[in-house]
Amino acid sequence: MGLLSIIRKQKLKEKEIRVLMLGLDNSGKTTIVKSLLHKDIKAISPTMGFNIDTVNYGGFNINIWDIGGQTSLRTFWYNYFEKTDFLVWVIDASSLHRLSENFTEFEKVLQEDRIAGCELLILINKIDTYNGDQKKLKKHVVETLQLDKIRNHKWQLLCCSAYSGENLQDALNWIVRSYENKYYIL
Numbered sequence: 001m002g003l004l005s006i007i008r009k010q011k012l013k014e015k016e017i018r019v020l021m022l023g024l025d026n027s028g029k030t031t032i033v034k035s036l037l038h039k040d041i042k043a044i045s046p047t048m049g050f051n052i053d054t055v056n057y058g059g060f061n062i063n064i065w066d067i068g069g070q071t072s073l074r075t076f077w078y079n080y081f082e083k084t085d086f087l088v089w090v091i092d093a094s095s096l097h098r099l100s101e102n103f104t105e106f107e108k109v110l111q112e113d114r115i116a117g118c119e120l121l122i123l124i125n126k127i128d129t130y131n132g133d134q135k136k137l138k139k140h141v142v143e144t145l146q147l148d149k150i151r152n153h154k155w156q157l158l159c160c161s162a163y164s165g166e167n168l169q170d171a172l173n174w175i176v177r178s179y180e181n182k183y184y185i186l
C-alpha cells in the first residue's frame with residue numbers, strides 16, 4: 001500500500017473532521033452551531049474569541065471552530081487554518097449590502113496557503129428573512145464572491161436558517177459525503 005493510501009485510510013478511520021467557520025460579524029455562525037446541537041439560540045452574544053463544538057453526524061465527529069467575525073477580530077482568523085478540512089463561510093441574507101465586504105474578506109482568506117487542500121461550503125444564512133427568489137440570490141452570491149473562478153477548491157453554496165433549521169442537515173451531509181469521497185480508497 002502506498003503512503004497516500006495509508007494516509008487516506010487513517011483519515012477515514014479517525015472519524016474526525018475539522019471545520020473552520022468564518023464570516024462577517026452577525027452572520028449567524030454561533031447560532032448555526034448551537035442550533036445543530038439543539039441548544040438554546042435565543043440569547044447568543046457576539047463571539048469575542050472562538051468556540052469549539054463537536055457535532056456527531058454520519059458516524060463522524062465534526063469539530064467546528066467558530067471564530068468571532070467582528071472587524072477587530074479578523075486578524076486572529078489566520079491563527080486557525082492549520083489542519084482544516086472544510087471552511088464554512090457564512091453570509092447574512094438580511095444584510096446583502098455587506099456582500100462586497102464579504103468578498104474582500106473571503107478573497108483574503110482564500111489566498112492562505114494553509115487552506116489549500118480544504119473544501120468550501122458557503123452558507124447564506126437567515127433565509128427565513130428573505131422573501132425573494134432563492135435561485136436568483138444564489139446566482140448573485142456566486143457572482144459577487146466570484147465562486148466560479150475558484151479552481152483549487154471544491155465548493156458548495158446552500159441557503160439555510162439557524163432559526164428554522166432549514167438545510168442545516170444538508171450542510172452536514174455535504175461535509176461528510178465530500179470527506180468520504182476525498183479519502184475513499186478504491
Ligand SMILES: Nc1nc2c(ncn2[C@@H]2O[C@H](COP(=O)(O)OP(=O)(O)OP(=O)(O)O)[C@@H](O)[C@H]2O)c(=O)[nH]1
Binds near residue numbers: 128
Ligand atoms: N432571522 C434569523 N436570525 C438569525 C439566524 N441566525 C442567527 N440570527 C441572529 O443573528 C444575530 C447574530 O447571530 P450570531 O450567531 O451571534 O452571529 P455570529 O456570526 O456568530 O457573530 P460574531 O460572533 O460576532 O461573528 C443574532 O441576533 C441571531 O439571533 C437565522 O437563521 N435567522
Ligand SMILES: [Mg+2]
Binds near residue numbers: 030047
Ligand atoms: Mg459568534
